Amino acid sequence: MLDDLDRRLLRLFQADPALSTAELAAQAGVPALKAGRRLARLQEAGVLQGQGAVIDWKALGYEVAVSLRVTLDKTQPRAFDEFLAAAREVPEAVEIQTFLGRVDVRLSVVARDLAAYRDLYRSRILTLPHIADIESLMTLAVVKDEEALPL
Template identity: 65%
Template sequence: MLDDTDRRILRHYQAEPDIAASDLAERAGVTPSTLTRRLERLRDKGILRGLCGVINWQALGWEVEVSLRVTLDKTQPRAFDEFIAAAREVSEVMEIQTFLGQTDVRLAVIARDMAHYQQLYRKRLLTLPHINDIEALMHVARVKDTEALPL
């Protein structure tokens, strides 16, 4: 699917996403026109999804991060859909993942402090529909955090 040139382009691009196209072409060993064609092809195939701004929420005063492992009442036919739709409406929910196994859904939640988290937990999270069981895991440290692929 990817050749060595594509891998070189992606390796340099993910290491420095704001690099100028001419510099990226030089580092990847291709002409600017070849780079443009290859980037367009990678976007068209859905491999390269684009650029985004990554905001350090901790630098903005959000100090608490919690993972909630949720087991849903699966006797309700629309439990997943209704739970996920409601969880999306909670602005402090940063990520929603679904699983096969004992845990059905994991929510990544941030809060300004413990008092904010407690209020959020009681008033917004525990009231989400179809919860059968919920387990909170308080984050202590992020040991590794990367989206870079080993290209």
Template identity: 65%
Template sequence: MSIDDTDRRILRHLLAEPDLPTAVLAERAGVTSGTCWRRLERLRGLGVLRGQGMAVDWRRLGYEIEVSLRFTLDKTAPRAFDDFLEAARKVPEVIQIQTFLGRVDVRLNMVARNMAHYQEVYRSRILTLPHIADIEALMHVATIKDSVELPL
């Protein structure tokens, strides 16, 4: 897969403002609308662009707490990962699931309306997930950098 400087310019502007109309994006990237459209279609075909998403600010919906939960699983069970991930996907407050190689096997990011809600979800839904050998909870305090921009 090869992208050139024109693709990079288009991507930089698209990352900065994902909802730009193609004509405006083309103008800012210094290409015609037709060229911009073809480049975007090519980038989609290459899998570089995977659609346009919507970002929801869960804090504005009343969720004040974010916690990162790190799990080490009991890997003596043959389906430990599969069982754990299947159950974790069913917890509505879990907004992200990641797997790792190393000391930590899985990380879940979850949100809660307040501390009482967090404690209720933690006790009734998180601690009941299968095959947990160890768990560490990290309370989110501040976001210092949250960027999708790449050095293009």
């Protein structure tokens, strides 16, 4: 699906998403018009889904990151839908993933400190509907956090 030029443009774009089309083209060694057409084609194909800001939560004062593994009470027919709808309303839940297996949902939450996390856990997390079991894993260090693909 991707040719060498597509991969080269994507590698460059992943390395520095702030590059203009002209800068990207220059680094890829192709005319700007050709690079622009390729990027447009990659967007139309759904390969490029947009650009976004990468925010360092710690720089904003969020010192605590916790991964919550949640098992839901699956005897309730709408357990997943109701839990996910309520979890989306928790602003500190920065990521929500669903799984097949013993663990149904993983929430990644951030808090300013342990006291704030304790309050969040008691007032917002434990009140989410249909929780059968919950396990908290506090992040000590992020060893690898790479969104770039090996193109």
